[in-house]
Amino acid sequence: MRSDALIDSEILIAWGANRDGMIQWSSPAWRRFTGVSLAQQIRHRWQTHVHPEDESAFENDGRNTLHARKFRLRHHDGTFHFVLGYRHSSLDQTGSVTGHHAACFEIVAATAPMQEAETPLQDLARDSSIEFDQPIKFDHQAIRELFDHDQQSLLEVAQLFDKTCEESLTFLASGFGTFNQQALFATAHRLKGAVANMNAPQVLESCQQLETAIRENKIAEAQRISQNVIRSVAQLRDLVQKEFQS
Numbered sequence: 001m002r003s004d005a006l007i008d009s010e011i012l013i014a015w016g017a018n019r020d021g022m023i024q025w026s027s028p029a030w031r032r033f034t035g036v037s038l039a040q041q042i043r044h045r046w047q048t049h050v051h052p053e054d055e056s057a058f059e060n061d062g063r064n065t066l067h068a069r070k071f072r073l074r075h076h077d078g079t080f081h082f083v084l085g086y087r088h089s090s091l092d093q094t095g096s097v098t099g100h101h102a103a104c105f106e107i108v109a110a111t112a113p114m115q116e117a118e119t120p121l122q123d124l125a126r127d128s129s130i131e132f133d134q135p136i137k138f139d140h141q142a143i144r145e146l147f148d149h150d151q152q153s154l155l156e157v158a159q160l161f162d163k164t165c166e167e168s169l170t171f172l173a174s175g176f177g178t179f180n181q182q183a184l185f186a187t188a189h190r191l192k193g194a195v196a197n198m199n200a201p202q203v204l205e206s207c208q209q210l211e212t213a214i215r216e217n218k219i220a221e222a223q224r225i226s227q228n229v230i231r232s233v234a235q236l237r238d239l240v241q242k243e244f245q246s
Helices: 002-006 028-034 052-058 121-125 140-146 151-174 181-197 201-215 219-244
Strands: 013-018 023-026 069-074 080-091 097-106
Touching: 013 028, 023 028, 028 069, 052 069, 069 097, 080 151, 140 151, 140 219, 151 181, 151 219, 181 201, 181 219, 201 219
Parallel strands: none
Antiparallel strands: 013 023, 013 097, 069 080, 080 097
16 A cells, blocks of 8 residues: 555655565656665665664564654765655565565755845745745645655655745745855746645746856846746645645
8 A cells, every 4th residue: 555655656755675675666746765676686685775873773663653764865976865764564364474564755956145034034935926826735645655644754855845935935035146056046047846745736846947147147037037936835835834734
């Protein structure tokens, strides 16, 4: 059941392994992250992709809980990136381990200096001149199912999203005043990743437009799009808080 829910995920970095840790299946997101192809994965153990200092943290995990934890996973560039997720062991009727599976989100590190916004985020979020064709929404049910409705894991995912939004939106609200293309692009990219984790395609599209405009150095267009992004992400942030933190 768990592998069926995760195996096609474009968002969650997910994998399943046999009792010895050899990877049997992986999500497209895992293959993009690690750079390991579908044909190559059967020669890999999941433990080799986890930072050695973090592997021991899983020893007491996995049999009766899906609580999310922060750990480091090997990226295709050879470095370790922080992710938030869980590993779970499958047991037979005798209590013996028959396999493992895991799922996590990448935690994109902040690279942009955070500044105090000249325009309050609340005012930008309420700007009635910015209209949307449809109400902002995200697939919270899919996220609940992926984490087996575990409230602690959902709370930690929501807290990570909330922190990323707070830092990114604060910078976007003021970042065009002292234009720094690299910092703005890093912020837009980080925010796009956080929104993708929430299964919110409408908001994700606006984040992608912002990232593209900044990359192409279209400053006026990027600044205009950033107002859409700030308002839509602020609304999404409220929805996530209500769903997972209340």
